[in-house]
Amino acid sequence: MSGTYISVNRERAHGILHALSQPLTVMSLALTMMQGSADEAERAQALEAVMVECQRAMRSVYQLRSLLDEAVDAGRGLEAPAPGETAWVDRSFGGMA
Numbered sequence: 001m002s003g004t005y006i007s008v009n010r011e012r013a014h015g016i017l018h019a020l021s022q023p024l025t026v027m028s029l030a031l032t033m034m035q036g037s038a039d040e041a042e043r044a045q046a047l048e049a050v051m052v053e054c055q056r057a058m059r060s061v062y063q064l065r066s067l068l069d070e071a072v073d074a075g076r077g078l079e080a081p082a083p084g085e086t087a088w089v090d091r092s093f094g095g096m097a
Helices: 003-036 042-071
Strands: none
Touching: 003 042
16 A cells, blocks of 8 residues: 555545534534524524535535545555554444445
8 A cells, every 4th residue: 555545545534524524513503502592583594504514514424435435445445554654544433334
């Protein structure tokens, strides 16, 4: 397994994870706003934001899943890294496939 392959895919994985953290942050803030709001319109607006950001988060999950599948298909996803290399991703993230 080449170090370049690992580096490129590590960068892709970090980008996808960063893209995933953004909608999760928005969802957390919107849910907090919903909890503290007595205004039905404000709660409805926050719920809509959560739904939109949930879809955005799912796109990132699908991208990460695809990246992992590419590595497995290429025969590079499950074997131990060569001496001196670091694995670019841990597939034991809760058993989701």
